[in-house]
Amino acid sequence: MLKKVKANIALFIYYFILKNLPSTNSPYALIVVLRSWVCKSMFKKMGRHVNIQKGVYFGKGDKISIGDYSGIGENSILGQTDEIQIGNNVLTGPQLMIFTQNHEFKDRTKLIREQGGTNNPVTIEDDVWIGTDSIILSGVTLGKGTIVAAGSIVTKSTLPYSVIGGNPAKLIKKRFDDDLIKLLLDIDFSKIDEKKIHGLLPKLHMPLDGKILLEIKSELLSSSQDRT
Ligand SMILES: CC(C)(COP(=O)(O)OP(=O)(O)OC[C@H]1O[C@@H](n2cnc3c(N)ncnc32)[C@H](O)[C@@H]1OP(=O)(O)O)[C@@H](O)C(=O)NCCC(=O)NCCS
Numbered sequence: 001m002l003k004k005v006k007a008n009i010a011l012f013i014y015y016f017i018l019k020n021l022p023s024t025n026s027p028y029a030l031i032v033v034l035r036s037w038v039c040k041s042m043f044k045k046m047g048r049h050v051n052i053q054k055g056v057y058f059g060k061g062d063k064i065s066i067g068d069y070s071g072i073g074e075n076s077i078l079g080q081t082d083e084i085q086i087g088n089n090v091l092t093g094p095q096l097m098i099f100t101q102n103h104e105f106k107d108r109t110k111l112i113r114e115q116g117g118t119n120n121p122v123t124i125e126d127d128v129w130i131g132t133d134s135i136i137l138s139g140v141t142l143g144k145g146t147i148v149a150a151g152s153i154v155t156k157s158t159l160p161y162s163v164i165g166g167n168p169a170k171l172i173k174k175r176f177d178d179d180l181i182k183l184l185l186d187i188d189f190s191k192i193d194e195k196k197i198h199g200l201l202p203k204l205h206m207p208l209d210g211k212i213l214l215e216i217k218s219e220l221l222s223s224s225q226d227r228t
Pocket residue numbers: 092093094130131132147148149150151152163165166172
């Protein structure tokens with residue numbers, strides 16, 4: 001009960017005040033901190049350093065989970081009739097639309113509005129970048145590391161580390177070769193120990209190949225084990 005009251009107060013503050021304040025890319029700006037703090041009371045899960053930009057609409061937000069260091073672009077619409085799961089380190093351009101609902105329309109004897117609808121979750125895995133003005137439809141999973149080109153309509157799930165674009169969105173290219181993608185899928189970027197990154201910088205500046213990646217990975221895994 002108390003949780004519901006808190007969520008309703010948060011909804012009021014968000015839609016009447018915070019939604020209209022300007023966007024900024026600084027994760028530490030007061031507006032960003034306030035917006036994510038208030039959204040935390042409404043969302044199913046809210047990560048650290050989340051940047052919800054100006055004008056984002058997400059209904060009640062109670063089916064939305066969002067991971068660490070992710071952002072939602074200005075004036076986006078998240079139509080959450082089902083779960084919307086957004087991972088860590090996800091970037092989205094302005095005017096993204098996500099819809100989890102479809103209307104039924106197969107019965108010729110009924111109006112569309114009388115036929116009900118179907119709801120399916122949308123999942124956006126870690127390290128995805130969605131270009132501006134894209135639409136992600138019900139049931140889609142954007143695999144880890146996917147790039148969605150500006151203005152795309154995504155009707156099908158994507159392979160990890162692919163670049164997709166167009167209407168309907170099709171594969172433009174793979175970002176890396178298959179061996180590298182396999183290795184990258186093994187790395188949980190949310191476990192990176194930021195203090196260790198400085199020591200890894202020379203390797204991070206080398207052209208990425210399997211050997212370098214394995215060396216970086218073993219350092220990262222040892223750092224994540226150190227932390228547990
Ligand atoms: C997809 C994108 C990242 C470019 O990636 P890239 O690897 O440099 O791709 P290229 O420019 O070499 O284009 C590769 C192919 O994709 C096509 N393509 C590029 N952008 C596209 C788009 N938005 N929709 C459809 N196709 C697109 C190109 O025409 C080209 O096609 P071709 O091989 O038939 O000639 C870029 O075009 C894009 O859409 N960026 C999003 C920008 C944005 O929304 N910014 C807002 C701030 S987050």
